[in-house]
Amino acid sequence: MEVRHHTNPAQLRGFDTAQLRENYLVEDLFRTGEVRTVLTHADRVVLGGAAPVPGQPLTLPNPDQLRSTSFLERREMAVVVVSGAGSVVVDGDKHELGHRDCLYIGRGAVDVQFHAGDSETHFYLFSATSHASYPTAVARFDEVEFAELGEQSTANVRELRKYIHADGIRSSQIVVGVTKLADGSVWNTMPPHTHDRRTECYLYFDLPAEHRVVHLCGEPQETRDIIVANEQAVVSPSWSIHSGAGTHSYAFVWAMAGENQAFTDMDQVAVTELR
Numbered sequence: 528m529e530v531r532h533h534t535n536p537a538q539l540r541g542f543d544t545a546q547l548r549e550n551y552l553v554e555d556l557f558r559t560g561e562v563r564t565v566l567t568h569a570d571r572v573v574l575g576g577a578a579p580v581p582g583q584p585l586t587l588p589n590p591d592q593l594r595s596t597s598f599l600e601r602r603e604m605a606v607v608v609v610s611g612a613g614s615v616v617v618d619g620d621k622h623e624l625g626h627r628d629c630l631y632i633g634r635g636a637v638d639v640q641f642h643a644g645d646s647e648t649h650f651y652l653f654s655a656t657s658h659a660s661y662p663t664a665v666a667r668f669d670e671v672e673f674a675e676l677g678e679q680s681t682a683n684v685r686e687l688r689k690y691i692h693a694d695g696i697r698s699s700q701i702v703v704g705v706t707k708l709a710d711g712s713v714w715n716t717m718p719p720h721t722h723d724r725r726t727e728c729y730l731y732f733d734l735p736a737e738h739r740v741v742h743l744c745g746e747p748q749e750t751r752d753i754i755v756a757n758e759q760a761v762v763s764p765s766w767s768i769h770s771g772a773g774t775h776s777y778a779f780v781w782a783m784a785g786e787n788q789a790f791t792d793m794d795q796v797a798v799t800e801l802r
């Protein structure tokens with residue numbers, strides 16, 4: 528497992544492009560036949576990618592850095608299918624997942640296996656520490672309610688679906704959903720916000736290989752950009768905005784961990800205040 532240390536806003540002022548990418552961009556989560564994981568000390572979030580091929584399931588590893596008897600001994604996890612369709616077997620119980628569907632796995636699960644469907648499947652993983660056990664549950668993209676956000680005139684028409692949250696699948700601390708941009712819309716989360724009580728990670732997907740998202744990060748008055756390709760993730764510290772504009776429409780998994788689970792606990796920033 529790769530380990531990343533936390534950063535602070537003063538460091539960001541001096542980061543060049545390579546340093547920005549080393550600290551905040553996770554480029555290589557999905558490699559055929561592997562489960563890859565990255566621990567960030569920001570709220571001890573672990574990001575991961577499992578990429579099984581048909582007939583060759585993959586098992587969730589137990590990285591040494593966790594010093595656990597199993598990955599989920601003291602943790603909970605969200606799994607979102609970002610490419611293909613497949614199933615996840617949790618201690619013998621099989622959960623079928625379609626494109627963009629979400630599985631929550633509660634603390635204490637021991638054996639987790641990722642099975643591809645008819646083709647290579649990409650399961651995105653997001654995990655944080657958990658102080659209570661909640662039931663494992665599935666939320667489907669087509670079945671959860673969604674909020675219609677944005678306007679055509681600002682190129683940010685999008686549907687926001689919440690999977691793991693106070694009124695949905697319950698968890699100890701993680702809050703997870705998917706936002707999908709409409710054709711012709713490119714901006715997410717503009718005007719932007721911060722929430723100093725939570726770390727947030729974005730995993731951009733459904734973006735054609737030849738396109739990119741220009742992701743904005745940093746304090747509102749000291750912003751930087753990171754150029755992101757399909758199926759890459761960005762770690763957004765509690766003090767950072769997280770917003771982006773694509774050269775094409777796309778979808779992204781947003782996932783948070785920290786002090787509270789209040790989705791509306793955001794400090795909004797007016798576009799005119801950005802620097």
Ligand SMILES: O=C[C@H](O)[C@@H](O)CC(=O)C(=O)O
Pocket residue numbers: 685687705706715716717727769781793
């Ligand atoms: O804290 C919450 C997250 O930033 C997402 O809700 C933002 C988002 O999906 C959007 O506006 O499209």
Ligand SMILES: [Zn+2]
Pocket residue numbers: 720721722727769
């Ligand atoms: Zn946010």
